[in-house]
Amino acid sequence: METWLPTLDPSLLEQAQRHLDNLTKPKGSLGYLEEIAKRFVFITGNFSPLLPLKKAVYVFAGDHGVVEEGISAYPQEVTRQMIFNFLQGGAGINVLARQVGADVFVVDVGVAGEPIEAEGLIKKRVVSGTRNFVKEPAMDRDTAEKSLEVGMSLAKEAVSKGYQLLIPGDMGIGNTTPSAAVLCALLGALPEDIVGRGTGIDDDALARKRALVGKALEKYSFSDPLDVLAKVGGAEIGAIAGFFLGGAQQRTPVIIDGFISLAGFAIAYHLNPTLKEFVFCGHCTKEKGGRFVIDRLGLRPILDLDMRLGEGTGGALASFVVEAAMRIFTEMATFERAGVSKGSEVETT
Numbered sequence: 001m002e003t004w005l006p007t008l009d010p011s012l013l014e015q016a017q018r019h020l021d022n023l024t025k026p027k028g029s030l031g032y033l034e035e036i037a038k039r040f041v042f043i044t045g046n047f048s049p050l051l052p053l054k055k056a057v058y059v060f061a062g063d064h065g066v067v068e069e070g071i072s073a074y075p076q077e078v079t080r081q082m083i084f085n086f087l088q089g090g091a092g093i094n095v096l097a098r099q100v101g102a103d104v105f106v107v108d109v110g111v112a113g114e115p116i117e118a119e120g121l122i123k124k125r126v127v128s129g130t131r132n133f134v135k136e137p138a139m140d141r142d143t144a145e146k147s148l149e150v151g152m153s154l155a156k157e158a159v160s161k162g163y164q165l166l167i168p169g170d171m172g173i174g175n176t177t178p179s180a181a182v183l184c185a186l187l188g189a190l191p192e193d194i195v196g197r198g199t200g201i202d203d204d205a206l207a208r209k210r211a212l213v214g215k216a217l218e219k220y221s222f223s224d225p226l227d228v229l230a231k232v233g234g235a236e237i238g239a240i241a242g243f244f245l246g247g248a249q250q251r252t253p254v255i256i257d258g259f260i261s262l263a264g265f266a267i268a269y270h271l272n273p274t275l276k277e278f279v280f281c282g283h284c285t286k287e288k289g290g291r292f293v294i295d296r297l298g299l300r301p302i303l304d305l306d307m308r309l310g311e312g313t314g315g316a317l318a319s320f321v322v323e324a325a326m327r328i329f330t331e332m333a334t335f336e337r338a339g340v341s342k343g344s345e346v347e348t349t
Contacts, residue, residue: 001149008251015041016037016042024338036325037329043253044253045251047329048330051330054162055101055163056104057093057315059169060171062111062129063079064130065132066132068132069212072177073199076112076173076174079173084118087118092309102316106122107122107239110127122154125235126150127143138232140230144230147235147236151238152242152243153246156250159247165319167315168240168261169310170257170261170312176198176199178232179262179263180196180209180259183289185220189292191210191213191214195210195288195289196259196287220232225271233263236264240261240265241265245268245272253278254279254280255322256280257313258282258308259285260310281302282301282303282317286307
């Protein structure tokens with residue numbers, strides 16, 4: 001599995017900054033929008049992208065054996081039921097994707113039970129649900145690697161179809177538990193810092209969930225990020241990690257969504273730290289540990305709306321802001337073109 005990433009040209013940032021400073025506004029007056037525009041140009045090398053940006057949300061679905069420990073407010077069959085909801089256009093991500101003009105694709109990468117037959121479903125299953133990581137490793141290393149390859153290949157396929165902005169989403173009952181375990185293992189964090197209520201579990205279930213993550217961290221030693229994914233992760237988490245790498249390899253920005261997306265990003269980042277140059281952090285999830293992870297990894301969220309749905313919803317909303325930044329960059333007049341006098345430099349002490 002190749003985790004290489006292209007080398008980006010720092011002069012693109014300088015060129016983009018000069019262009020922004022020549023637009024009809026005081027320097028820096030559009031704040032983080034300007035940084036987003038610079039980052040988009042830096043990643044893509046494209047100063048005049050076709051607008052509106054063509055956006056794709058890939059919802060990766062997988063199930064988790066650890067749900068037998070009672071760490072979710074919903075039964076496992078909801079994963080399968082929600083897949084049909086996505087395909088019928090009725091889920092939260094479908095609504096927000098329509099609002100921002102994004103296409104939604106649903107991928108079965110690790111759903112439990114018999115293979116799902118449904119029109120429009122992308123069938124990339126590498127496992128029929130993971131094992132209960134409290135008792136044994138969730139996956140073997142080969143399966144974990146295959147899950148990454150699913151995400152990488154789909155990202156590259158999306159770029160070949162003309163998509164300019166990629167957003168990984170997730171669906172998997174219980175998946176905040178393996179995501180928390182992955183993040184604790186990679187960041188050296190305590191379960192108390194990371195493990196949250198997920199689907200809205202009560203205090204007893206939350207205490208049990210934290211204890212289970214702590215037990216798994218004591219049970220296993222980890223040799224590398226792929227080993228973490230295999231022992232305490234999930235297939236959809238691996239696919240999201242691969243999606244980040246695949247998009248970056250094609251110099252196409254990928255937007256981090258919520259908690260599960262952060263876990264996938266953390267795996268990919270620890271495989272190649274340069275990845276941080278190629279992504280936007282869509283929002284700060286309300287899920288416990290979200291802010292901790294974002295701060296630890298040095299990310300800046302575009303939005304903070306107390307969201308914790310997942311599915312790619314926060315990333316989809318943030319994509320609208322990325323597109324707005326590029327409209328400013330490409331459509332706003334320069335001082336010369338508008339015939340507006342350029343302000344003098346003012347020094348402050």
